[in-house]
Every structure is written in C-alpha cells, then in structure tokens.
Amino acid sequence: MSASMRAVLFDLDGTLIDSAPDLAGAANELRSVHGLPELPFERFRPMVGSGARGMIGVAFDVGPDDERFGPLRDAFLDRYEHRMTRETRVFAAVLPLLDALDRLGHPWGVVTNKATRFTEPLVRSLALHQRARTVIAGDTTAHSKPHPAPLLEAARRVGLEPSQCIYVGDDLRDVQAGHAAGMTTVIAAWGYLGIGEPIESWGADHIIKTPAELLNLLAMA
Template sequence: MSPCSPRAVLFDLDGTLIDSAPDLAGAANELRAAHGLSALPYEHFRPMVGSGARGMVGVAFDVGPQHERFAELRDDFLRRYEQRMMLETRIFDAVVPVLDTLDARHHPWGIVTNKAARFTVPLVRSLGLHERAATVIAGDTTPHSKPHPAPLLEAARQMGLEPSECLYVGDDPRDVQAGLAAGMTTVVAAWGYLGIGEPLEAWGARHIIKTPAELLNLLGMA
C-alpha cells in the first residue's frame, strides 16, 4: 500500500467512525415488539445499517418504500431511534487512536454522512467529536445526499480545500460513488457495515483497508 498525502481526511459516520448498529437494531426490534413481533437477531440488521431507516424497516417488516405501511413504520422507527440513539453507540475502539494521531499531527479531518442533522448533530456532540472535526456535513446539509458529490464538495469548501486534496473513507458503495464524483481519493472501510451486494473490489475505490490502523499506514503516519 503506497502512502498518499491528502491535506484532509473525511469520514463517513455510521460504520466508519462509529458503531451505531446496536441502537439502530434496538429501535427496529422495539418497533417489532410494538407490533407483537419477536426480536430479530442483531446480525440480520448490521449489514443494512448503511441504508438507514429504509434498511432497518426493510429487515424488520420486509417492506420497501413503495409499501403502503412503509412511511408510518419509518416515522415510528425514527422516533424510537431518536430516543435511544446514544444508548449503545460508540466510536469504534480501533478508530480512536487514528483520530488521536490525526489531531496530534494537526491533520484536519471531517465527517460527511447521509444521517439527517436532527440525529447527526446531537450524536456527534455526545461523542465529543464536534470540537475535533473540522467540518460536519449531514444528509440534509446540502440539497443532495450521497451518492451525489454535493456533500463532499461542501465539506471541502468549508475546509478551504480543493476536493482533490481530500481523502474520503466510507463503508458503503454510495460513499465511493460520491467520492469519485467529487474527485477525491476514495477508501473503503472494510470493518464497516458494507451492505449486501457487489464485492468491495467492484466498488471502484482507490484503496480497501481492513482496519483503521491501515489508514495511518496509507497516510504515512504509522
């Protein structure tokens, strides 16, 4: 893995920086319980976290956005998630030293997520990341969310950098698509949720890393 020298690193949030799957799965199972259904195993939900409420409701009730019940189930799920979203969610243990190293080297980093600001802002604040991140872009910060490049372009603009000077790390095909469209170096976080579909090698990212520590190797900071 040859080192690269971006001036800033941007991270997706869920599945890349933080492990939010337990709270998302918990909210989905709470919703199942409210409908008289038994809990599903956590492992059923984890791969679909990158799809947000659509993925969680899809797993919990086997319905998609076109289903007549979907909107009601989605809204109830989001209410339940908002009430418990900081109960079990943590920064991935192996990510902590990576952020510490970036901070120690005065190397700016930021967050670009499709999670709506109503969830992103309190979550990032509760985890102590708001004072450290150079920028935080939520799913509704710009008119478009990933895979559109607009959120990444806005992050670069806020940091006073060209998109080509940024590296974007994510765990979903949409992260890679957005990064490529924005002209950024793209990296797949293989410890993330990843979804169910094409193999990681088919996503088109410049790099695939299995552990957060490999990012420091890639940046020449190890």
C-alpha cells in the same frame, strides 16, 4: 504524510461509529409494538448503511414503494431518536487514528447521509464535535450521497481542494460520491458493507481492514 493529501473525511455510521446496536434496538422495539419477536442483531448489522430503509426492510420486509413504509419509517425514527446514544460508540480502533490526525495537524471531518436531527446530538454525545473540522449531514446540502455536493461542501469548509481530501466510507454510495467529487476513496472494511456486490467491485481506490492502515496510505500519497 504527503502535503498533497491533507484532509480525511469520514462517513459516520459504520466508519467512525458503531451505531448498529441502537439502530437494531429501535427496529426490534418497533417489531415488539407490532406483536413480532425480536430478530438477531446479525440480521440488522449489514444493512445499517442503508439507514431507516434498511432497518425497516429487515424488520418488516417492507420497501419504500409499499404504502406501509412511510408510517413504519416515521415510527422507527422516533424510537431511534430516543435511544440513539444508549449503546453507540466510536469504534475503539478509530480513536488512535483520530488522535494521530489531530497530533499531526491534519484536518478531518464527517460527511453522512444521517439527518441533522440525529447527526448533531449524536456527534456531540461522542465529543466528536470538538475535534471535527466540519460535520456535513444528509440535509446540509440540497443533495445527499451518492451526489458529490456534501463532499464538495466539506472540502470548502476545511479550505482545501477536493483532490487534497480522502473520503473513507463503508457503502457503495460513499465510493460513488467520493469519485464524483474528485477525492481519493477508501473503503472501511470494518464497516457494515451491506449484502450486495462484494466491496472489491465498488471501484474504490483503496480498501483498508483497520483504521491504522489509513495512516500508511496518507504517508504514501
């Protein structure tokens, strides 16, 4: 691996972990409370990167400007908090990548827009807190992605320049934040990806289809 590219920072949902089953489950539980039938999992999965806004949008066709959004969001988050570790797992193909980074002595960390309320217990339940050099949640800094502040704070905590870090994510905001922070940006094509413009239009430095490809990028950096 190149000495110039020394750390990898990951988005959480859709990049390191598959949290879609619990997020979709919480949304369908809330639909049931409102007397509505469950929606197929495939409807929810692409929108997981948009968090509660995405889940409420799919489940109730309600956006943030709707007066119903706030109460629905709060009820959804309460339900999600009670089940968020039930089905969520680290992506199986990501585990060998983390093992390789640890073995090679390259620090890695997490930068997510998920609030600390959810991030900390979730990361602990998956035993990632014992391995990640840093975990930055959506409320760790004054701004969340696509602002660069969370990524810059992560670089500071691992003791490296932003230019020595790669940021891997599955949402346009991840690419925007990474570029603004001066990091190399990588799209995880196994992630949730949304339903907007094709990922090729996001302007990332690289797109990888499998976690193993990241080691090749690091070796060529």
